[in-house]
Amino acid sequence: MQEPRPRRPRIADVAQVAGVSKASVSFAFNSPERLKPETADRIRSVAAELGYRPHPVARMLSERRTMTIGVLTPQSLSQVFANPFFAYFAEGVSAVTEERGYGLLLISPLRGSLARALDRATVDGVVALGLDETHPEIEAIRHANLPMVLVDAPAWPEHAAVEVDDEAGARAAAQHLVDLGHRDILIVAVEGPVAEPEGQHDGVMGRRLRGYEAVLEAAGIALGPDAVVVAPATFEGGEAAFLRAWEDGRRPTAVLAMSDAVAIGVLQASRHLRLRVPQDLSVVGFDDLPVGRFSDPPLTTVHQPVRRKGEEAARLLLEELAAKPGAAAPHRVLKTRLVVRRSTAAPPSVVVDEEAPLPQ
Amino acid sequence: MQEPRPRRPRIADVAQVAGVSKASVSFAFNSPERLKPETADRIRSVAAELGYRPHPVARMLSERRTMTIGVLTPQSLSQVFANPFFAYFAEGVSAVTEERGYGLLLISPLRGSLARALDRATVDGVVALGLDETHPEIEAIRHANLPMVLVDAPAWPEHAAVEVDDEAGARAAAQHLVDLGHRDILIVAVEGPVAEPEGQHDGVMGRRLRGYEAVLEAAGIALGPDAVVVAPATFEGGEAAFLRAWEDGRRPTAVLAMSDAVAIGVLQASRHLRLRVPQDLSVVGFDDLPVGRFSDPPLTTVHQPVRRKGEEAARLLLEELAAKPGAAAPHRVLKTRLVVRRSTAAPPSVVVDEEAPLPQ
DNA sequence: CCGGTTTAGTGAACCGGTTTATCGCGCAGT
């Protein structure tokens, strides 16, 4: 049994019943000081009686703002949510949008097109996560001409941006393994939104890869063709990728994973394979998500301030919305830092050496 | 340097430049068959030149639909995102909304009021997650008179609902521990959106608690005043709650956790305390989130189809939107099922008995 | 009693689209 949804009362209905003009009804809600208190009260009580609520879309149209901001992702939402990174990031942006009274709209490709989704999105501005310069619709998106702050994307000058020193973080991770004595290291990259053109990695993952490579090459470690495998940025993805590499005959002593989710998948895979971490295999992640503290062993990883990245991006966007146009677009680069927990150690052979002491 | 954001071209501008009426411009986009092909082309090219995109809010207003649906949560978004359950659920709803061309708006309390947030939300319908009958604003929310499907909430008849047999799931979990021989079991409940009135637990957590209690009491296990502790539904929450219980002198042989996130926190706490799971402590979770497969040991838990719950809810909502009003409100109850992995075993004393064989 | 300022409230324009009813026109049929 469904009560027949009655036509929604509009402002004119309230006005008529209360015997006032539309304007007065509007004032009763938005500028009560312009009305005699008892008039305002009467209008409000009529409104309540009729069950009137201002139509949010109409309000948006005339106020010329939506009071909602969008989070744009080039992947489909089900992919996005499968990566715990996103929830943590969203925690950050929602913390500030919520406090400032903004709603949050998720924007993902609509029938294959991100530009189309953006066109349909009723937002005052957008924080774009991982929107690569090479995205096929980049021109259309730029064209939308919305206030936008870019996160984890090669900055282009007219928009504010917040990113992280990925390359330095990657170097720290690689250096840590090299210092421990590892020479055979498997890199597990994560798939971007779209396959990046081979050889011209410019996104976050490209930068991390460059960091890894720089250190390994400096240490005289050659990177064979099977040095890097890619996986979706999920637990399952990491697990499958490592098992696949193992089946292909790879026997690394350490893994550099480009995300914690993937790293935890690798941890699980190594359990299947009866490899002890860190004795038989070292694993280092990237991101430092909360879940990394709760894995066994706790994950050595590159910390980046994911939640703060979200907050910062939201903050920059809201500032841009408040500012008169023409202001400079700030560009923040946050720091990364290696946090060593328990998933890394010297490689097996070195351990053996230590156990059977040799002449120094 | 910001190019001075020029006034956004509107339909009238395009009409004027193209030398046609507003209606024709509209038709060029929405009903091209009503125009001579070359006219439509010309209009579209003028539009492209001017960088015209139909204003989404205006479009919503006149089409009288927003093509977006809301996900409503009584907690703040930063809390919501901290619980991996939500991401998994959202994965489900976004999978179907996305496929059907709907956008997704997150609705959480606005300056303390969920009703206010709902009033400002431009959505065609809402899936409400964990909206309790006892919510202080329940009347106002009902009043919004929006198509709504309730998830994990005591159903009220005029709305579609999808839930899960929480009590049966809880019973299965408790029975599993009892069968293994546990007698001293700590229950870790999770905090709802608002503190539920003591003694009158009607929400999901209340039902789970009833399931646990029924089995334990049937097994002759008395529940002391310190039998249940509560925690936020996060890794950290579970960890802290167990450590606190331990400090208070509790020494259970098993833990019934009302969520996987909490259970994984307990796993971590037990590592700190040098308790081996499952030898010294058994842990069973609830939800069966992906992360549970990746913990060490993999988590014994009550499976509920979280992702499918999201899909189902979204599907019901979209059906309601398409249907003429007056249709019955379906009410789905999905099944739970215990999945035994490696975090549960007989309690320590029993293990000792087995190691030192006794007369059968 | 008068001119000027407040106060309370109104009418109409506006936000930017979609859609319905209508209209002018060229053409075929009688």
Added chain:
DNA sequence: ACTGCGCGATAAACCGGTTCACTAAACCGG
């Protein structure tokens, strides 16, 4: 020559609010 029809396009109403400019009445001191 007149009618009817279909095509292509349009004018105007509508969606449901906010706000600007204005007015009528009440209030004020001199």
